Amino acid sequence: MANNSSLSDVFAQQLNPLTPMAFLPPDIGYQSTIAAYIMVGTVGALIWDILTNVDSDYKLLFRHKISIPTGTYFLSRASVLVYVLVNVIFQTAALPNCHVIKKTVCVLYHVAFSSTSLLFFLRVRAIFNQNRFAVAFFFLLWLGVLGGSLTVATVGNAIHLGPTDYCKATAIKLYASAAPITFAVNDTFVFLAISWRLLMNAPLDPDHKAGFNHVVLGKYLPAFSRALLQDGQVYYLVSVTSNIIVVSLTWAHTVPLAYKLMFTVFNVALTNMMACRVYRHTKFGDFREDAISTRRIASQLGRLDLQGGLAGQGMQFAPHSVNVNSQRSSSDGTRTHKVTIGDVEAVQPRSTEKLQLTRTKGTDADSEV
Template identity: 40%
Template sequence: MSQPSGTPEQLSPDFQKQLVIWAYVCAGSTAVFVWDILNNLRSEYSLLSRRRLSAATVGYFASRIATFVYVLGITFFTSYPLPDCAVAYTAFDAFFPIGVSGTASLFFFRVRAIFHRELLPTIIFGCLWLVVMASSITITVAAGGAIGVGDPTVCVVAVRVSAAFFGLSGIAITVYDTLVFFAISYRLVTNFQPEQRTPGEQIKVLFSGANLPAFSKSLFIDGQMYYMIAVVANIVTTVMDFVPS
């Protein structure tokens, strides 16, 4: 939540309402994430203890741990009167690029596996992953720290630049997720479709996944579900960054 105009004693009712809503959103996000961790605890323990450690495994756990620390920290930041808002925000915000980069790396490894480690897709999506990582760092750069306002004290972010600058990360992630989704879908569909199909039929199959083997179709549908959720969430977040509060 960016810094309001006026002194701490002059917090407007509208801004106070925004703070409350933001705190509820953060608390809800943390609750969902904790539920997801508990629901997958057994499989994650198996992944860590029974399989060889790989770059994908490191990326997965980096994503999970960093995201959990970030959402939990921001929940405390928005709902609890912390003694030093600036230090707390810097500590919590440092985990945002790690979580985003870790999550994006998983899709890089998936694309690389689908394309059988071909050089060109590896280079293209490797560069796109670097763009996502760099854009996520802009969140920490754009924020000039945090201050305590009001009584009781509420922590808010002191923004250095235009709030729209925060939307760059959301745009980069949305573009990256879109390209990953279409690249994987195209590869899966073209591997199992007859060449005599017309372009229109191929496009239709690209969105339906018809005639794919069971495993490939499961992977295809899983990608569609993630893409839908991720893109909707990123679009909403980006719009909120660009629309003045």
């Protein structure tokens, strides 16, 4: 008994009071170290994403009109960057007041989540701008995210590790899980709604029924529709998956707290990078939400009988320039309709309801819609 006591005294004397890990059990110390590494890597990835898009951000700020979506974009970008940086500082640096820093982290979480979610809402509003009920529904979902993230802003707390100035987060209240849950629900509905809208505006092979492969993967869709779906939606699908993982970890009692906080920080950064990437691509025309309604115009024009007074005449449809011409082949007498929408040219034989689309500039690829 005396030997055990003496060994404990010797071990206690060998502890370095300046090393915070010495005041944690070995397993928790290991988990905290891994979490710190992942957070530092997350900061690096986020900064790299910002630096690689400096040119696009400069154009948004100085060459485009500053609008509410653009302001939301920069607010989201800045708040997420500060949120991740403060988390890394909290995890790795000696701080005089852990409680204040942790409260700051939680408030930044609220701002970052709410502004990123607002980018999701602004995109879905642009697509469903003619449907007030859909816009109202997604606005309510965004308000749910706003309220859910407020729960985190009210529960954050931290303590010092022993006599050191390093910090350790305390357990989070269970009701704070409302934040990732509402965000995951919002992301999922946005993803499915936009996928459904693309599906409804695309002519499908009648031999295939609408299902998971159509809505999520775009399988059996024509190439042009599938490109719209995959180019824009793949980023939201990544965000949805990441948020579902966060929700699962929140309710998994066997997952250490350090890992939960680590993946929360990673998820905020990843979701923001995906949402901002979609916004930039949409703003600069790499893929456009209004292409959906434009394609509906093309599809409907392709079904018109243009043999009468419209033959050989141009027609203008806002917001794109749409020209419709009809001509008869000298060889077999077949009448062909040609619809030009912006830089996209569609040719429709009289005998079919499918449009053959070719871009007149920017690409040599042919697509079928």
